[in-house]
Amino acid sequence: MDETNHRLFVSEAYNERVLVYNLDADNELIDTTANFVIGQPDFTSNATATTQNGFNLDDGGLVFDDANNRLFVSDESNCRVMVFDTTTITNGMNASNVIGQPDFTTGTCSIAASTLEDPESTLSYDAARQYLFVPQYVSSRVLVFDVNTITNGEAAIFVIGQDDFTSSTNDTTATRMKLEYVGSAFDPATNYLYISDSNNNRVLVFDTTTITNGMAASYVLGQTNFTNDTSGLSVNQLDAPEALAIDAVNKILYVADSDNYRILMFDVSSITNGEDAVSVIGQADFDSAVAATPSQFTSDNGEGTGMYFFQTTQKLYVPEQYNNRVLVYGDMHETEEESPETDDDGSDKSTEDAAPNSGDANNDGTLDSEQSTVTGLVNSATASYSVVAATTCTANNSVSSDLKTTDPPRTTTITTTQPDFLTSL
Numbered sequence: 001m002d003e004t005n006h007r008l009f010v011s012e013a014y015n016e017r018v019l020v021y022n023l024d025a026d027n028e029l030i031d032t033t034a035n036f037v038i039g040q041p042d043f044t045s046n047a048t049a050t051t052q053n054g055f056n057l058d059d060g061g062l063v064f065d066d067a068n069n070r071l072f073v074s075d076e077s078n079c080r081v082m083v084f085d086t087t088t089i090t091n092g093m094n095a096s097n098v099i100g101q102p103d104f105t106t107g108t109c110s111i112a113a114s115t116l117e118d119p120e121s122t123l124s125y126d127a128a129r130q131y132l133f134v135p136q137y138v139s140s141r142v143l144v145f146d147v148n149t150i151t152n153g154e155a156a157i158f159v160i161g162q163d164d165f166t167s168s169t170n171d172t173t174a175t176r177m178k179l180e181y182v183g184s185a186f187d188p189a190t191n192y193l194y195i196s197d198s199n200n201n202r203v204l205v206f207d208t209t210t211i212t213n214g215m216a217a218s219y220v221l222g223q224t225n226f227t228n229d230t231s232g233l234s235v236n237q238l239d240a241p242e243a244l245a246i247d248a249v250n251k252i253l254y255v256a257d258s259d260n261y262r263i264l265m266f267d268v269s270s271i272t273n274g275e276d277a278v279s280v281i282g283q284a285d286f287d288s289a290v291a292a293t294p295s296q297f298t299s300d301n302g303e304g305t306g307m308y309f310f311q312t313t314q315k316l317y318v319p320e321q322y323n324n325r326v327l328v329y330g331d332m333h334e335t336e337e338e339s340p341e342t343d344d345d346g347s348d349k350s351t352e353d354a355a356p357n358s359g360d361a362n363n364d365g366t367l368d369s370e371q372s373t374v375t376g377l378v379n380s381a382t383a384s385y386s387v388v389a390a391t392t393c394t395a396n397n398s399v400s401s402d403l404k405t406t407d408p409p410r411t412t413t414i415t416t417t418q419p420d421f422l423t424s425l
Contacts, residue, residue, distance in 0.1 A: 001310050001317075002064055002071075002086065003027055009064060009071060010034075010319070010326060011306065013057040015046040018073060020089055027313060029328075038071075038084060041092035050078050052094045052104040059181065059321075061122035061306050063132070065147075070096075072132060074119040079109035081119060081134060083150060099134070099145060102153035111139050113155040113165040121182035122243065122306045124193060126208070133193060135182040139168035142184070142195060144211060160193075160206060163214035172200050174216040174226040183244035183256065183307065192218075192268070194253060196241040200229040203241055203255055205271060221255070221266055224274035233260050235276045235286040243307035245316060247332070252278075254316060256307055260289040263307075263318065281329065294323045345375040352376040361387035 001008055006023040020036035023029060037043055039055040048056040056077035063072050064086075071084040073095075080100035084093065098104055100116035109117045121135035132145040134156075143156035159165050161177050170178045178199035185194045191209040196202075202222035206215065220226055222238035231239040243256035251269035255277075264277040280286055308317040309332075316329040330353050352369035355361035355376045361368055368374045373390035 001027065001308060002066060002069075003310075003312065004066055005069070005086070007086075007089075008317075009062050011057065011060050011062050011073065013059050013321075016040065016048050016055045016057055017046065018055075018062065018071070027310065036089045037091050038073075038089070038093060043091075048077075050105055050107040053092050055082070056107070059120045061119075063123040063125045065125055065127065065130075067127060070147075072123050072125070074121055074123055074134065076118055076120045078107040079116045079118065080107065081116070081123065081132070083147075097150040098152050099132070099147075099150070099154065104152075109138075111166055111168055113143075113159075114153050116143070117168075120180075122184050124184040124186040126186055126188065126191070128188060131208075133184055133186065135179060135184055135195060137179040137182050140170050140177045140179045141168065142193075144208075158211045159213050160195075160211070160215060165213075170199075172227055172229045174204075174220075175214050177204065178229070181240075181242045181258075183242050185244040185246040185253065187246050187248050187268075189248050194244050194246065196244055196255065198240045198242055198258075201231040201238045201240065202229070203238070203244065203253070205268075219271040220273050221253075221271070221275065226273075231259070233287060233289050236274050238264070239289075243319070245307040245309040247309050247311065247314075249311060252332075254281075254307060254309060256318070261291050262289065263316075294320075294325075343370055343372045345372045347375040347377060355387065362389040364389070 006025065006027055008021040008023055010019045012019055017037050017039040019034040020038065021029060022035045034043065040046060050056065055075050058076040060074045060076050069085060069087045071086050073082045073084065075082050080098050082095040083097040083099065085096045095104065101107065111117055116134065117136050118138040119134050119136050121137065124133040130146065130148045132147045133142055134145065135142045141159050141161035144158040145154065146157050156165065162168065169176060172178065177197040180198045183196040191207060193206045193208045195204045195206065197204050202220050204217040205219035207218045217226065222241060223229065233239065238255065238257050239259035241255050242258045245254040251267060253266045253268045255264045255266065257264050262283045263281040265279040266275065267278045283290065306319050314332045316332055318327045318329065320327060349369045353359045355368055357363055359367045359369060361376055362374055368376050368387060375388050377386045
């Protein structure tokens with residue numbers, strides 16, 4: 001997210017491109033049509049390339065430097081990070097710098113201070129120090145680059161996960177990892193760097209206030225200690241965690257628990273090893289792992305390393321690789337006082353805003369949460385959504401309504417003389 005210039009960047013790995021969506025002044029989506037494309041000359045091309053304006057992404061991740069208008073793209077199969085100056089965006093624009101390679105036409109993978117090996121990951125960025133954190137799964141390490149100024153092929157200043165820049169040992173300790181699809185998140189308030197150590201079924205927490213090569217993690221989530229790696233399905237266990245996102249104000253860490261088809265929310269205002277999650281998205285409870293068909297109530301983040309929490313709007317953006325979409329969850333921490341039911345129809349705002357068709361379930365052009373004659377209902381057992389829309393009202397309180405459901409799809413007309421039928425339903 002580019003909060004200043006109001007743009008959303010989405011990495012689309014198998015089409016070898018980054019799509020750019022213009023946002024309104026409140027950083028809300030204007031529509032779902034991309035306005036620009038990076039990595040391809042147009043919206044219908046998807047060629048791989050090792051050039052100044054092309055990608056071989058595989059599972060490339062993104063991070064944006066708002067202060068300097070820089071977009072960092074992990075170009076995984078080219079073993080590099082591309083840096084774009086987004087002050088002005090044009091289709092197929094050239095990168096301004098490259099990290100991990102000496103030039104824009106080299107794509108050699110190796111283990112050194114100035115080279116990368118499969119940066120299949122979400123990048124993280126410390127804006128205060130201008131540190132770029134680049135996880136790499138093959139070598140199970142995180143390189144730290146000082147990007148106050150960038151020169152092509154510059155060397156990293158620190159390495160986390162290994163003692164030096166030429167080692168690549170996998171292990172289950174406080175200083176070693178077994179990385180694969182790596183998510184990362186950085187909390188600027190605490191300097192905590194969160195790394196999803198997927199093959200160890202855990203998330204490691206590093207205090208980067210002071211960084212040393214091979215430093216030990218301070219905390220672990222998903223395991224009770226630094227030597228366990230068992231997968232599980234419970235309130236405090238994980239199975240191949242991948243994407244991460246941080247709400248730095250409310251101190252909530254979002255963890256895409258991919259093989260459990262869910263997102264766990266951890267309170268990280270204070271952390272204890274193996275602590276319980278405080279909430280779950282995508283499942284009815286902490287003991288369920290149902291791989292449901294795509295809907296607004298499920299979550300399948302398989303092999304997805306990216307997730308983004310936008311602080312101002314309290315929205316969570318969740319890419320679902322196998323469903324070819326990005327889900328947007330809204331009002332993540334609103335209370336009754338902050339988000340009252342505004343249209344007096346018996347259904348709260350958050351439920352109606354999560355309805356199909358972006359909150360306009362009956363497709364009449366107005367959000368359901370803004371109409372007292374339209375109310376949304378969720379079946380907690382099946383996660384199906386129904387909407388009741390009052391279409392005609394007569395003087396004797398007779399009301400004709402359409403009941404639309406998404407599972408299975410159907411429309412039923414209801415006629416009633418009960419004046420408060422919306423609340424009763």
